[in-house]
Amino acid sequence: MDGNNVNTGGKCPINHGALTENGTSVVEWWPKSLNLDILHQHDTKTNPMGPGYSYREALKSLDVDALKADLRALMSDSQEWWPADWGSYVGMFARVAWHAAGSYRLADGRGGAGTGNQRFAPLNSWPDNANTDKGRRLLWPIKKKYGNKISWADLMILAGTIAYEEAGLKTYGFAFGREDIWHPEKDVYWGSEKEWLAPSDSRYEDVAKPDTMENPLAAVQMGLIYVNPEGVNGKPDPARTAEQIRETFARMAMNDEETVALTAGGHTIGKAHGNGSAEDLGPEPEGAEITDQGLGWMPRKGRGIGRDQVVSGIEGAWTANPTKWDMGYFEMLFGHEWELKKSPAGAWQWQPVSIDEKDMPADVEDPSIRTVPIMTDADMAMKVDPTYRAICEKFMADPDYFSETFAKAWFKLTHRDMGPKARWIGPDVPQEDLIWQDPVPAGNTSYDVASVKARIAAAGLSVADMVATAWDSARTFRGSDMRGGANGARIRLAPQKDWEGNEPARLARVLGVLEPIAAETGASIADVIVLAGNLGIEQAAKAAGHDISVPFAPGRGDATQEQTDVDSFAPLEPLADGFRNWQKAEYVVAPEEMLLDRAQLMGLTAAEMTVLLGGLRGIGANHGGSKHGVFTQREGALTPDFFATLTDMAYRWVPVEGGTYELRNRADDSVAYTATRVDLVFGSNSILRAYAEVYAQDDNEAKFVADFVNAWVKVMNADRFDLA
Structure with a gap:
């Protein structure tokens, strides 16, 4: 017994603060460290439902009429612990829904009601959201009753809609389909202020000129909707x-x-x-x-x-x-x-x-x-x-x-971040197509894919042209509000066809080759663009000694200019694309942070981001044909040379004028390659270097190709909600 006694002397048996928000993080110790947490926000480990659960499937067994009846009863079922104003909760639930949806912002599509994020910090504790917690607690018996058949995200918005109906409004409709998250979105940028309701001056270049508010913010002060x-x-x-x-x-x-x-x-x-x-x-x-x-x-x-x-x-x-x-x-x-x-x-x-x-x-x-x-x-x-x-x-x-x-x-306020109609479920989905839904006509699936692919192969486009065009078409997708992506082929329409990041002259040349193929074969131009990108990947893999077939799902449609709200698409324009080593201008935010933001919006993990960037460098898909980061003598081939060179200690890195870098041979100081910060971060950041080393290993070339293809297909199909 004596030998097993531990005299703590009153000390805490665990590292105090390590399990709370007071715990010191790596970024707090080293502020310049690149924080990759934004790519891991909704890891499957946080989701208690398990891989076999599908909310869309669960919704099929929801008794919508019974749910609505219970919500209508709740509107006048005043509780002693939190009594209803005038015996009615219509104001309470309208406000819960309003404040859930009201955090949406067009600039990056983040915020909004689509994920049930009002349950978590910081939104659950914003001063402007005071007492929305009481509304959610009043809804709990209904959530408990219907369980997995109704998400918190859907329930809060439905409650607000029913509240207006109970008040006497004829509502426009309602769609189910919002799937809950299970972890705070702590890495969403809500502003730089360190106190609630701080004066708004810091958000503006000039507070007297509202249009000078910092992007992507929309609310005027920290903690307001x-x-x-x-x-x-x-x-x-x-x-x-x-x-x-x-x-x-x-x-x-x-x-x-x-x-x-x-x-x-x-x-x-x-x-x-x-x-x-x-x-x-x-x-x-x-x-x-x-x-x-x-x-x-x-x-x-x-x-x-x-x-x-x-x-x-x-x-x-x-x-x-x-x-x-x-x-x-x-x-x-x-x-x-x-x-x-x-x-x-x-x-x-x-x-x-x-x-x-x-x-x-x-x-x-x-x-x-x-x-x-x-x-x-x-x-x-x-x-x-x-x-x-x-x-x-x-x-x-x-x-x-x-x-x-x-x-x-x-309806727009409460559904704006749900994405296209293909994601909407339920008996009250309006039949009308609204332009802010970014409508896309149904695509053809009955054409001969092999024949189209053969036509593209015979057209003489380069691997870089095909891959870059498909990438630019798909990279606009953002999972924050399910907008953008390759479906609709809006890359050929205003405003996207004129975006600097899409290289308008090159784009017009490539589309001039692909559009006739689409017209003559019955395929959509959206499908042909993606199929050309897939063909380019296959050709690049073959040049590296790998005979592969990139999976392809036909059925994308082609949107028209009339179906495209030009103003609302402007915020989707990329200001930087680290995957193609391009940046429109110099910004306060570091290029590698902009890369993370783009990857997160596209729904990529850190590993997927890593393999895609390295592969695109080897293929030579950089914007404007730039050679920064093309660490290979086999440009055009899908090789892991980017990673092998980056981790090779035979070289050293030297900064040069213009914010770029030279990779020099240690032996004779000759310049072997050039690079940007986006390239170097995969060798300097400990987490990204760990991924880079995996693909640099001699035994992982086949894994690199397979992982690249999987990540590529994920990007190409990110907006194919019909495949879910």
């Missing part, structure tokens, strides 16, 4: 707020009419909460005590529920009937003059100069008590800005048009 409801940096000025609203909503893919409809419709039901002091609340969910069981902002003093809630700090409803879909928002906004006041919580809000008691909303707990309605600075912007005001007047003259416009805008 849209704009500050009290005004720019909390200072009321409706005209300035209108300018920020216009920019923020444009970055969410909304035009002026959709913006007004969403603002008015969003504030037609529910209320703002600020009847108390935020100092009386506990911390947000991620900072709460273990006994709070994942709930945040819990009252530490007072009731903290009902009429005594504090959320935004603004206190009051916008309409006289906050649980009903009507024209009350416009009647209130334009039927009164407004003046600035402070809420009980100390927030700026606008209140009527005078109002009859009969026009006031009732207290949320006692209908015999009337309360003063409010408007935020964002609401006043609808009245002050000339363009917004004209749209409001149009809506007021035609209430049906307002309802229809809001219903479509709500």
Whole structure:
């Protein structure tokens, strides 16, 4: 017994902080280290469902009518622990859905409601998302009942849609198909601020010019979904707020009419909460005590529920009937003059100069008590800005048009990040094709693939031409909002045909060869582009001594220019493509970080990114025929020479003017090759070097070819949701 005693002397038996967010990471120790975590965000190890589970299959057994009935019942089933305003949860669930969807941004497609990410940090603890945790907890009995047949992501958006239906709106439709993630998306860039609601100046070159906001951000301050409801940096000025609203909503893919409809419709039901002091609340969910069981902002003093809630700090409803879909928002906004006041919580809000008691909303707990309605600075912007005001007047003259416009805008808001219609499931999917869905006609699958391939082979295109064109067509895919990709062949349409990264002159020449083949064989040009890329890979592999066949699935369609929203496709333009060793300009972000961002959007792992880049270098697929990183004497062949040369200690690296590098022979200092930072990082970063060494081994050339082909096919088929 004595020999087994361990005297800890009161010391913790494990490394304190190592298992919490306080643990020091590699990047904290070495800030210049390249953080590859973004490529491992949703590793299968985080998913508890196992490889045999398919959400799309589970949805087939969902009783949609029963689910809707349960949600409708929930809307008026007020709970004592979190009572409903006016006995109705319509405002609560509309807000949960709104704030789940509202983090979407067009620039990189990240955010949005498509993954259920509102359950995790940082979104679950953003100040603007206060008390959405209560909404999710109210939904838990329904989630528990339907289990694997309904994702949290779908349930939250459906609850918001049903809320509007219960209020009296005829909604436009609903689609299931959002699959949950199981880990926080910690590596999404939400801004550089180190405190919540810090002044927005750091997000702009000039805060007075909203279009100078840093990309890819859309919200004006850290922790907000849209704009500050009290005004720019909390200072009321409706005209300035209108300018920020216009920019923020444009970055969410909304035009002026959709913006007004969403603002008015969003504030037609529910209320703002600020009847108390935020100092009386506990911390947000991620900072709460273990006994709070994942709930945040819990009252530490007072009731903290009902009429005594504090959320935004603004206190009051916008309409006289906050649980009903009507024209009350416009009647209130334009039927009164407004003046600035402070809420009980100390927030700026606008209140009527005078109002009859009969026009006031009732207290949320006692209908015999009337309360003063409010408007935020964002609401006043609808009245002050000339363009917004004209749209409001149009809506007021035609209430049906307002309802229809809001219903479509709500549908767009809550479905924008789901991708094309092929991913949408359920009985309420609208039949109409909407341009923001990036529609693609069905493709032909009955043509003779071998014959098309033979025609391409006889056309005389180089391996680099075929591979680069297919790559450029497919690389636009981003898994954040399921947009882009080779399906549709939009590389031949504006704006993509003119993007610098697509080498317009070379592209036009290659398309001039491939388009007639498509027209004469019945294949889509989208299929022919990909098939040509596959042929190029096969030829490159054969040149390296490997006889392979790259898998190909026909059926891509060809989109038309009329089916392409040019403005919304502009953000998909690559500013850099490390795979082809190209960068449009110098940026604050390092080239290797831009490579990681591109790889993550394409859904690639670190290993797939590594093998694709090395293979494309050997093939000679660099932008403009650049020789940077082409570490081989067999250019045009699918070889692992890039990795073998990179790891060969017979060479040393020397920086040269222009931000590039020379690989010099140690023996005589002669220049063997040139490179960029994107090339060198595969030798300098310990993780990437480990992958590079695998492919540099003498016994792994066949593995390299097989892995490259698998990764290539993954990229070419990333947007083939019909194959899932």
